[in-house]
Amino acid sequence: MLQLATNPSYYPCLCLCLCLCLCLSTTPMEDENQKPHAIMVPYPLQGHIIPFVHLAMKLASKGFTITFVNTQSINHQIIKAQPNSTTNHDIFTEARQSGLDIRYRTISDGFPLGFDRSLNHDQFMEGVRHVFSAHVDEIVADIDAQSNPKLTCLISDTFFVWSSAIATKYKLVNISFWTEPALVFTLYYHLDLLEINGHFASIDNREDTIDYIPGVRAIEPKDLMSYLQATDISTVVHKIIFKAFEDVKRADIIICNTVHELESDTISALQEKQPIYAIGPIFPKGFTKGLVATSLWSESDCTKWLNTMPHGSVLYVSFGSYAHASKKDIVEIAYGLLLSEVRFIWVLRDDIVSSNETDFLPIGFEDRIKDRGLIVPWCCQISVISHQAIGGFLTHCGWNSILESIWCSIPLLCFPLLTDQFTNRKLVVDDWQIGLNLSDAKQLTRDEVEEKISRLMSGKTSDELKRNMKQIRKTVENALSRDGSSVKNFNQFINKVEIKIRKK
Known part of the structure; x- marks a missing residue:
């Protein structure tokens, strides 16, 4: 080796040998590792x-x-x-x-x-x-x-x-x-x-x-x-x-x-x-239902019903997969939906109040909503809120729901129930101005539900929320x-x- 190092004529051969040794010593298994x-x-x-x-x-x-x-x-x-x-x-x-x-x-x-x-x-x-x-x-x-x-x-x-x-x-x-x-x-x-x-x-x-x-x-x-x-x-x-x-x-x-x-x-x-x-936001490719199942409940297909509804006319209502609401609040929201006369899809898990209490809607509610309301126990949220018939989302302010709504440019009506949802609401309502508080008082009332739904779905406030949402959507799109x-x-x-x- 001393002779090789002191004789310049051997350098090309030495380099070639070293390269060959390195290539041979790196097996496919080692590359994989x-x-x-x-x-x-x-x-x-x-x-x-x-x-x-x-x-x-x-x-x-x-x-x-x-x-x-x-x-x-x-x-x-x-x-x-x-x-x-x-x-x-x-x-x-x-x-x-x-x-x-x-x-x-x-x-x-x-x-x-x-x-x-x-x-x-x-x-x-x-x-x-x-x-x-x-x-x-x-x-x-x-x-x-x-x-x-x-x-x-x-x-x-x-x-x-x-x-x-x-x-x-x-x-x-x-x-x-x-x-x-x-x-x-x-x-x-x-x-x-x-x-x-x-x-x-x-x-x-x-x-x-x-x-x-x-x-x-x-x-x-x-x-x-x-x-x-x-x-x-x-x-x-x-x-x-x-x-x-x-x-x-x-x-x-x-x-x-x-x-x-x-x-x-x-x-x-x-x-x-x-x-x-x-x-x-980490979304499935193309913002469509992904290759991997993640839902813990069977999903109802709402597409056929949504296809019969005018553009931007349907309010989507869902409180997520985990948090619970009181029976009183569910009743007030139900009456608020009736008073607003808005079209809606309402996702109501069987355990939304409690695993022990599954009878929580007002008597006769489903008969009174007729063709303008659809109640399902669960659905593919991405498929629903990306549909052109959806015009607003009454949400518990889960972070996934907020990110998905931004991507679909759907203004939010915020009803936080637990943990980070109260802080998420601050971002939505105060910082980004893409949503409204459902209730500014401690007690939720059907009259306030009706009034806030109306503001979310139509009129000057609705237009402002949609403009702000488009700007936030553009920021996310650019990212x-x-x-x-x-x-x-x-x-x-x-x-x-x-x-x-x-x-x-």
Whole structure:
């Protein structure tokens, strides 16, 4: 070798030999092992599973191998809701047939399939908090020992309390996926500031404006998430929030299902703390019903009915997959719909009030709506709100519903029920001005429901909301364009993951 190094005539041969050696030493198996392989674990609620599924598809289309993990209970509900499915059905079968490397596993959440998780909410959440991590650990160990390509990343819901421990144990890149707006994230992230200033966790919480959260200009206490307005902070959900937002500060990367331009100040302030990427909205390709089933209930097809309705004349009413409403509020909304004389589709889950109370509509209501109203237990929301007959959406302000409505340019009538929905309403009504509050008083009345529906569906207010919605829609559309912020952020996120993988 000393002779070769001192004789210039040998340099070309030496370079050729080195190149050949490098090429021969890199086998196809080793190339395959360099491919990023992410295990994805969504929170076991439909509103969290939907963006996780869409993210899995998007990452797989970029060359990732994905192992997607649902609970056995969620999988059972999804399969039961699908026509002509079998118990061993894999919800990603069609995605794999399209060329995507997405594997599917299910694990126990600690409860039997027949356990009513809605009725026994607190008990279920205690199980998710204490027991679920052991099942995740077991499946990660199994995949880590056997998988090809090698497992490299953990993408888990921010609300899980165990992510950093699992990622550290198996030397995985720890990616926290936040499925709600950045505003909600940063309020939880700065719980210590809220507590120090007496707006949270005090005997008598302050009621003045909150103006000290980094990246948040100002917010009223009434617009905080319901858990931050609560006087009892000893609940299981509070314990989950406290632990989860300690844990997320150890994440390698945070990704958020929002658009930078819609929450630029908030995201910029967070980026000074940790790597965070606004990569939303994460929709199925073409904003159509995706290849992967995510619905926990059988979907009614509303298309035939909608096809008979005039353009923009139908109000869509839905309160999502998780939150509950009081029977009194359901009754007032029902009478408000009657008084408004508007055409409507109303999605009413059987458990919208409670699993134990399924008789909640006024007597004779369905007979009185005749041909102008359609009540269904569940439907494909994307298919409905993208229909030209829809002119407004009375919503609980779930984040998925807001993003989908923006994409379809559908103005919103806001009736938040739980958790982030109160803060989401602030964004919709105050910041972006694309919706109205359903009620400005503590007690919902049918007269106010009628008045707000009328303002949403027609007249000067309706026109203003539609103009504002078109501007917000354009912002989102630009973010998803080739040179848009969400596309750039997504590519930067992937580059960051690859760098982190090489360092592990």
